[in-house]
Amino acid sequence: MNISEPIERLWGGRFKTGPSAALKALSRSDPSFFRLAPYDLAGSRAHAQELRRAQILTEEELQQLLGEMDTLQAQYLAGEIGPSQDDEDVHTFLERELTQRLGATGGKLRAGRSRNDQAANDLRLFLRDKARTLTHAVIDLQNALIEQADAHTRSVTAGFTHLQPAQPVVFAHHLLAHAQSIYRDVDRLVDWDRRSARSPLGAAALAGSAICVRPELSAVELGYDAPCENSIDAVASRDHVAEFVFIASMLSVNLSRLSEEVILWTTRQFGWVVLDDGYATGSSIMPQKKNSDIAELTRGKAGRLIGNLGGLLATLKSLPLAYNRDLAEDKIAAFDSIDTLELVLPAMAGMIRTMQVNVAEMRRQAPLGFTLATEVADWLALRGIPFSEAHEITGALVRTCEEQGIELGEVSVATLAQVDARLEASVLEHVTLDAAVAARSGYGGTAPARVEEQITRLRAAIDRQTAWAADYRGPSW
Incomplete structure (x- = not known):
């Protein structure tokens, strides 16, 4: 074939016929x-x-x-x-x-090169680029959570364990719990990039190149820290792709958990949150419906991203060194995970940023289910009563309240004395929502002052992640 003729494939000289x-x-x-x-x-x-x-x-x-x-x-x-x-x-x-x-x-x-090192390099550059793109999108969601948290550092609500009312917390603290887990997903991208900033160019098919013998120079030109240490590993390994897809799947799991709670909060039974009309849908048959479809779609897509990780790991697990064509599956998993997150993240950020929080309803529900019981047990323990005994006394008080059909905050001094003489009237000063959250004043606790400090620290940490994403020195277009 004359070199000026169109090239249909990059191989074939030793074949008598073309591919079927x-x-x-x-x-x-x-x-x-x-x-x-x-x-x-x-x-x-x-x-x-x-x-x-x-x-x-x-x-x-x-x-x-x-x-x-x-x-x-x-x-x-x-x-x-x-x-x-x-x-x-x-x-x-x-x-x-x-x-x-x-x-x-x-x-x-x-x-001096092969499609093996080309393919490895292309995807590595793409993923390093997308690590920054996703970081910016995640940070937008983070900022939406922080904006809502900043408005609700003193909005008291019920915290849950086992999906049962447990203890009062401020709503900001609950929102920031989601923000913290998502923050770590970006931190994983930063850490991933440190390991992935190695250029596979110069590895050629597997043994290295006899022509391109200065791969450290091309590595710098492409924004890498250095070339890969081993030419076989450079073209054969895809652990950096699997790790990226893991981070994407972990992020999707954290988004799914947030989504599940938004779905609960917007139900008539909870009534904590009302979604903006621009971030909700209706029913084709029931005119009254307002559905949290963004949260549901996000929750559903998490399963897909988990599947991408499982599929890629299954592909990699039995491959001999060096390159095998099976490795083309790495791009299917990576691209689908990235494309999905690039759809989900802006929608989630908009939904969180525009949702309206029903502060009064959250506060009304906060003490229901005896969420202040721990305050009684702690009060007893701080007065020298062994906590095992304080636990029993408080349990008896809760049982008495159930029988009388009242909450702990409604209990009378006479009832306290009836349950146990050590339950003095002063305990009632501690059995309030504001007293309960204020008492959790240790580092990381739900006391409003601690939550405000948490917001300050998280903002500073996110600023560092933003700077990392903006400082990428990859190939210029």
Whole structure:
């Protein structure tokens, strides 16, 4: 084949016939994979610099290639060009375009590299980029939670264990519990990036390249910290992809838990929250309905992201070193997880930011179910009564209140004395919602002052994550 003719595939010289239609259909990349074109071109620019250092390219040829790659990328991003049905993958597509435009110079770009290190590099660059994109989206949700928390540092509600009323807390404290878990998901991305900032370029098929022998230079050009330590590991391992997909699935689980609570809070039975009309849906048959569909869709999609992780781990578990075509499945799992989160996160942020909290109803419900019982037991313990005994006394008091059909805050001094002589009238000063939350004044507790401090610390921590995401020095487009 003349080099000026369109390249249909990057292999085949030792074959007598071309691939069957069935093989071509199976082997062609999923259409979603072609989104890696800008990242493949970024790797090709760095590789071209390596070929210049190896004197495979002249300075004129290098500049021709770099200029044409810039044009090619602009045209691709503008939708002016795209892969053909004969392009097996993004690498074939881009090499075909360059060869058609530059002839033999375009064909020189393949020297010293393999689709193995190209594919590994493309996805790694993509994931490092998306780690920052997702961070910004998560931080928007974090800020929505903090804005709501800031407005409710003194709004008392019931805290739950086993989905049963347990103890009073301020609503801000409950919201911040979700914010803290989501904060750690971003922290996982930061930590993931530290391990993933290694360039696979120069590994070639598996043994390294005899032409591109300065991979540390191309690594710096692409924003990596260094090249991978082992060329086999560089092309064979996908633990960084599995870890990224784990972080995405963990984030989706945390979003699902928040969603489940929003669903509960908006029910008639709870009545804690009313969703903005722009972030709720109705029923096609029941005109009165207002449904928390964003929360339900988010909760449902968590299962999908968990499945992506399980599927990828199952693919990886038995692969021998080095590269195997099975590894193409890494992109299916990563892309779907990222695409899903990029849909979910803005919707969740908008829903949380615009929801209206029914402070009066939360406070009315807060003492129901004897949530102040622990205050009685603590009061007794602080007066030297063993907690096991204080627990029994308080349990007896609760039983008496149940029999009388009253809550703890309604108990009389006479009833206290009837249950146990050590239950003095002064205990009633502590059996109030405000006293209960104020008493939890240790670091991380629900006392309003502690919650306000938590908000300050969390804002500062999120500012550091925002700075990390903004400071990315990856390949420039």
